[in-house]
Amino acid sequence: MSSSEISAATVGRLPAYLRALIELAGDESATVSSDHLAELVGVNPATVRRDLASLRITGTRGVGYDVKYLVFEISVELGLNQEWPVAVIGAGNLGRALANYAGLTERGFPIRCLFDTDQAKIGTEVAGIPVRHLDDLAGTVAELGIAVGVIATPADGAQEVADALVSAGIGSILNFTAHPIIVPDRVVVRRVDIATELQILSFYQQRGVGTSTGTGVPLEVR
Amino acid sequence: MSSSEISAATVGRLPAYLRALIELAGDESATVSSDHLAELVGVNPATVRRDLASLRITGTRGVGYDVKYLVFEISVELGLNQEWPVAVIGAGNLGRALANYAGLTERGFPIRCLFDTDQAKIGTEVAGIPVRHLDDLAGTVAELGIAVGVIATPADGAQEVADALVSAGIGSILNFTAHPIIVPDRVVVRRVDIATELQILSFYQQRGVGTSTGTGVPLEVR
DNA sequence: TAGATTGTTAATCGATTAACAATC
DNA sequence: TAGATTGTTAATCGATTAACAATC
Structure with missing residues (x-):
């Protein structure tokens, strides 16, 4: 099925997109550009567009993506429209x-x-x-x-x-x-x-420190 | 410095290697091949050899890697020879x-x-x-x-x-x-x-289920 | 129309893996 | 010597990103 196009990397970013979008919705932002969302989540704008396209979520050229629509669609993808006891x-x-x-x-x-x-x-x-x-x-x-x-x-x-x-x-x-x-x-x-997690922290701490990411995904804004 | 050769993916696998090796050491296994270690951790043997080489850990051709030496070297890399309060x-x-x-x-x-x-x-x-x-x-x-x-x-x-x-x-x-x-x-x-983590689980549960990995690394044996 | 931004192609990058010569 | 296994090269794969035509 079409679902096979969604990579694990994309799935891992969905919760972060959703979190950023929910804050935007609180700000009454009606639309958001891939540039803006990318900055909030700490990824590349092209990655945002590619991720959303893989979910068949479309925006409007010259305008951006509808925030409420994004929240709804991503929530559905993540199964958040139902309870998981x-x-x-x-x-x-x-x-x-x-x-x-x-x-x-x-x-x-x-x-x-x-x-x-x-x-x-x-x-x-x-x-x-x-x-x-x-x-x-x-x-x-x-x-x-x-x-x-x-x-x-x-x-x-x-x-x-x-x-x-x-x-x-x-x-x-x-x-x-x-x-x-x-x-x-x-x-x-x-x-x-x-x-x-602590062992990975101590690895980087012991060395001059590179930057490590959480949960295998760049969830932390630099 | 040389440290830059060690990828984040490699670092993420080190704790799993160490865990497998400690069990092997308990079994009194003196040496382990990349094939065997790879199977225990659920990765490709070439990946194991590449990871160890990037840490400058060498084995013996025809024989394998010395288990105690591996445990020691990986522990040092992870900073486990000291306490981290x-x-x-x-x-x-x-x-x-x-x-x-x-x-x-x-x-x-x-x-x-x-x-x-x-x-x-x-x-x-x-x-x-x-x-x-x-x-x-x-x-x-x-x-x-x-x-x-x-x-x-x-x-x-x-x-x-x-x-x-x-x-x-x-x-x-x-x-x-x-x-x-x-x-x-x-x-x-x-x-x-x-x-x-739960949202990622529900994503896969909702779909026919692909296989997901823990911690961004294939830590779970299939 | 002019400006903005998407959707997507092509290039790039990095990580994984197959394959095999080196060598124990 | 024969068999096993490393160390590493080259191929492959997949994900990221730059770039830009399409279009609102």
């Missing part, structure tokens, strides 16, 4: 921090359930979110329509949890542990590894 | 989760202090780590030799905190907020943005 596996410090982070619900990723294997935690609530036993994962995924699983357990449990998520029918996994996980092709995985 | 700004749920994550100290990134502006928290401890007022940042950075600052505050405080870290002389910042920060060239920033 999240389950967090691991009700430790990280799991509780995620549960307490209201920003996720605001952005369409409400955490609906926490899972753990510690009997003392089962049946309690964290920030109003129930904690259930990992054995109840499959049933809960079906019951609550969970779309995304977040692995927030100790590293040595990561693969086991990933397997459980996969058998429960989950198609998207965010892995916070230091260990890579192996999943079938149909499942999409991203990893957030704090220790790796 | 960390300060976490924000003693909320995320800050406390980080403080309780022993993995960071084990990997050479001990959290030495938390900072907040909530008087009720100042003077308390989290997992044995003191919480001080943000006003004391510069003094504490000097006193404890802090090398890395982690921004774990609400998003709207990110730039202000970044400015404070920069004036305190910090050269490496890990930003957990949804907002990009602007810093001088000498400062290295990486960002971990959970909402962005």
Whole structure:
């Protein structure tokens, strides 16, 4: 399908475009040029035009792109016109921090359930979110329509949890542990590894410092 | 200097190489071929050889690379032969989760202090780590030799905190907020943005699913 | 019409990979 | 010597960017 034209690099920039556009919309800007948007996000204007063209988003020559239309279209591309209920596996410090982070619900990723294997935690609530036993994962995924699983357990449990998520029918996994996980092709995985980020920082710090980017994408304005 | 030959892509793979090598060392493997290491990390063997060559790490033709030597050299490149004391700004749920994550100290990134502006928290401890007022940042950075600052505050405080870290002389910042920060060239920033990661997941989930990689690098074995 | 800005082609750049001579 | 594997060249691939005709 046409979707194959959208590169991973483009997808990685979409959240940054959206964030900049939402601020522009607040400023009541009706249109935005590729030059302006590029400057806000820290990329080349031609890259912006190419990215938008790959999404079949068109602007108006001599004028620019309609901000509201851009926000709408990019949101649709990112699936933000619907909710993606999240389950967090691991009700430790990280799991509780995620549960307490209201920003996720605001952005369409409400955490609906926490899972753990510690009997003392089962049946309690964290920030109003129930904690259930990992054995109840499959049933809960079906019951609550969970779309995304977040692995927030100790590293040595990561693969086991990933397997459980996969058998429960989950198609998207965010892995916070230091260990890579192996999943079938149909499942999409991203990893957030704090220790790796720190190691990359120390590499550049130790040398004269080049500039490093976040998340593999130039998200930081220079 | 010679350092300019090392690409950001190579740097991003170093932590994954190191992780695989440490497991191999545990298996008492004395040497490893580029083929084997490539398979463990999920990259092409030629990429492994090219990456190592760019670090001036040599192997032995017909034999492979010495595992202990690789571990040592890559560790040195990543600055892991020394400690990088960390300060976490924000003693909320995320800050406390980080403080309780022993993995960071084990990997050479001990959290030495938390900072907040909530008087009720100042003077308390989290997992044995003191919480001080943000006003004391510069003094504490000097006193404890802090090398890395982690921004774990609400998003709207990110730039202000970044400015404070920069004036305190910090050269490496890990930003957990949804907002990009602007810093001088000498400062290295990486960002971990959970909402962005989830948006990228939902993009792929919504479509037939391609495969996405974590951290901008193919860290997940397929 | 004159100025602005898109949409897209062609050039460039950088990273990946195949292939193979060198050599252990 | 025969087999294995590196180190590196050259080819390939994909992404970025300059440039500009199209057109609002």
